[in-house]
Amino acid sequence: MLLDPGMDLTLRPMRYPIFFEMYKAAIKNTWTVEEVDFSTDLADLDRRVTPAEKHLIQRLVAFFATGDSIVGNNLVLNLYQHVNSPEARMYLSRQLYEESLHVHFYLTLLDNYLPDMAEREQAFAAIDNIPSIKRKADFCFRWIDSIEQLDRLETREHRRRFLLNLICFAACIEGLFFFAAFAYVYFLRSKGLLHGLATGTNWVFRDESAHIAFAFNVISTARREEPDLFDAALEGEVVAMLREAVDCETEFARDVLSHGVVGLSLQDLRKYLEYVADRRLESLGIAPAYGSKNPLAFMELQDVQELANFFERRVSAYQVGVTGDVVFGEEF
Template identity: 75%
Template sequence: MRYPQFYEMYRNAIRNTWTVEEIDFSDDLVDLQRKLLPAERHLINRLVAFFATGDSIVANNLVLNLYQHINTPEARMYLSRQLYEEALHVQFYLTLLDTYIPDQAERAQAFAAIENIPSIRRKGEFCFKWIDSINSLDELRTREDRKQFLLNLICFAACIEGLFFFGAFAYVYFLRSKGLLNGLAAGTNWVFRDESCHMNFAFEVIEQVRREEPDLFDEDLGARVTEMIGEAIECEYGFAEDLLSQGIGGMSLTDMREYLQFVADQRLTTLGLPKIYGSKNPFGFMELQDVQELTNFFERTVSSYQVGVKGEVAFDEEF
């Protein structure tokens, strides 16, 4: 076995099995009808609309791009498992649509968010700019082809799953810190763990490429990655302006920008690039996230996997 680390990632992923049917949305329905303020309802509707489209983009990229060019059997085992998990996430988000947005016309609009909600369309355009670039490549023949592949993978890991989704999770955990939408938070705990594993796998692939072809990681690639992450922050900040446009007590645009910059710095460090922003995490409720076997007074059940691994996801300096 040439790349045993990918096989171990696959085995760990198998241990982390959960199903959408385990999530209890009964408290969420009460919150939606009686507790959420109009500004919070707007935030949730936009968030669910993004969720409903985001993982579909990821799944398409997995099948059409990454699986084609990451051809070691151990890594393809993991990618096959990841595709299952992306489908599970889509099922979770579709269930959120059905549960949270009963109106058929409003639900259809949310499902087509990438076409009719400007802040989400902008994020979609960013994704297609950076990950569609290798759709026409059957083989990675040249050095530039390999760089294009790396940019695709870095966009997927650092920006889509590593920034867009982590920004979205902050809104979920903020609402949970107020005792709202326990079902959404419970499902997000599991998605959070999955997405962290997906991101770590992608970064390990990037590191393996660095070990085998270090000449690809030159100043040109670094500059393009830095440009990409800067664009991702602006897209996600525009999404924050939309979500928070009606005013949410306890969550400001200034804090959200600082949080996004903090996360971006962690991604740059993982990629061996210097930090740009030097920001701190302004959200104390994110530092408390332990997504394995999490029980607190907001939840009725333990949010553990059916078969779990030990460990936690925390927003510390090494995150």
């Protein structure tokens, strides 16, 4: 089974072809940081953004500075060794490349947005020095540490602990923290600002959506193979985890919007976070916890081709700079 201890190396017969198809789709979705043009962003930052928007951007890039590095570390330290499928490990290897690409993108972003070296250093120290970002980082590190000493998934309890870590990173970190960050970026783009950031974010968005879809497929496969792992107690832990994540991200939103950003309210951000959390719970087969609707109309008005797999939509064009057909029909 998928979570059995060991390291299966046999690709034929292929036990989990869906993971191999996801790996191939990811390869076709290749992009490079050099394709992103930040030139108009610099003019926006110099002449067009308000002081409140500048504070939002500074907090956003401070979160981006280390966010994907945390995800990559968990992938290497906790995920790769426990998913016993060579097809899945191929996908995880590709995901690690994509996390590194995102780190490269955000590093380039900071180099362009923050020409002062001291400001860049301060951004990379945000997980220690900015309370709203530190709270999110502490949440991440606590779940990384939760299975740090788990070398083999020998027992039911070991498997449950592993699944909680995987659910945390897919549903809460990539699926909530980053989706909140994307909302800020698309809000700015809706005002005609920072098109370079928005372009790169479109590509990061597609990558993160695929990462979430992969993780949820691992979870659903484990559930199908070992249904006794999923009970009311586990569901209760997942709901509590997502509620804590929503509270962490709400605290960050309070900081981000503390200078008063015209057109974006803390109340709307909170409702959006609740909406996203409910979608994650539904994807896990768990009843929604909030019942909130998406109040951010600009999220639905973005380029449909770029945001094809946002929430319930399916991808029809899932590639950049390549030719050929890609089928990626998994819900996320």
